[in-house]
Amino acid sequence: MTIHLYNTLLREKQVFQPIDPLNVRIYVCGPTVYDYAHIGNARPVVAFDVLYRLLRHVYGPDHVTYARNITDIDDKIMAAAEKTGESIESITTRTAGWYHDDMAALGALPPDREPRATAYVPQMIRLIEQLIAKGFAYEAERHVLFNVPAMQDYGKLSRRSLDDMIAGARVDVAPYKKHPADFTLWKPSADNQIGWDSPWGKGRPGWHIECSAMSGDILGEVFDIHAGGIDLIFPHHENEIAQSRCAHGTPVMANYWLHNGFVQVNGQKMSKSLGNFFTVHELLEEGFRGEAIRLALLSAHYRQPIDITREGIIEAKAQLDRFYGALAKVADMAVDPAPTDHVLAAIADDLNTPLALSELHELVTKLNKATNETEKKVAKTELLGGAQLLGLLWQDPAKWLQSGGSGIETAEIEALIAARLAAKKTKNFAEADRIRNDLAAKGILLEDNSMGTTWRRA
């Protein structure tokens, strides 16, 4: 199976060739943990979870290393701690827990490694020392700055020239910078602020250095795939590249750079600063299912912008009802899931999840139409195989259809169904319909079929 990936570095789709097929290495920029993750934060997690699943399928689960960091030191975290009086560690531990819960609800596999920035400060300091020694960084007023003009081909990923950056500079340039584009590797901390001892005094790392330190330590100086949101191309990834390449003297940091498009609200980027976001947590609290949110996220190609709306999640839920409805009828049939070539090819073509989903829809039709055990078995095998690659349909069908909601107990529902069947037997259809309507009013839908009556929650 040939995997094609759109590489931001070249702005074109390329055949994916791992450095070492026995250890395919991927790094995704993870969250800064100071608040709940919003849907926009969840998109790269879900999108690149599909990539992770694909790589595991193609190269074997033991031959892929997926690292996703947790940024647990940052000015926003410090600000939150200052505001509430809660300790930084308490904030980050709690918030990271929320993050894990929410991402699990979205069906995202945990990464193989989840490094935390605070555990890598010595590696960051070492990296900074290397950069200074090689003339790519300098100390100024207790800061250490990366000397951008020292790097020949800075700006390759974002396609920006130094001149552009000076012309477009919208921020006041700190006086100690030699060049306006120079960025911070290390900055001083006040006595009352969190900090680490370093050759440059008590301080803390700049934003970009942690990813260079962690990816280098865990995945090596050059690894296969680096991914994240499209807004990270500049400056974050550009600066990571500068740091890692200049420190290690390598021609590239990662071979393939993947970037997901934004989640939008009414056509505009969802972001904390705009305030137009909703969190995964609140959607789950409202009763939306994590899997429906995941399907909504996968229904557009990962590089395209996507509007996530409650209506969209409701539609995704309706689609899942159809899938699970078909699976419920063959729940007892044991299969060994295997994707069809079509589904696999779609996902291997730069993660074309909408196309893969359309194949899944055709497979569920095939399953519904199957007239004998063999056909059913094949259809179920293929449907679940494809769904597995997308991280969907992992739940027990009956549980999906019947759980959630509130109020009425299962035993009561079943008693009413029995009463209705009795009424039907005596052709007392008025009573049968009354029971059905009463249940419907409580969100319980009945479906009669040759086997009897089944029920599900609306």
Place this chain on the structure above:
RNA sequence: GGCCCGGUGGCAGAGUGGCCAUGCAGAGGACUGCAAAUCCUCGUACGUCGGUUCGAUUCCGGCCCGGGCCUCCA
């Protein structure tokens, strides 16, 4: 200002130089005591103006519209 993306049927959303996406919603039919679910059928979609071509939604150029990055941001 510099650099990037997009504009597909009521909605969501793939894709392709000539023929079908797919789903949701809607209409009709089969099935059903009636429903629901399921299956079948249906709706003359490709921002705009030019160019290339036997033929363009698909390639090229202009224009219009929307979005993004250049500052923390997935």
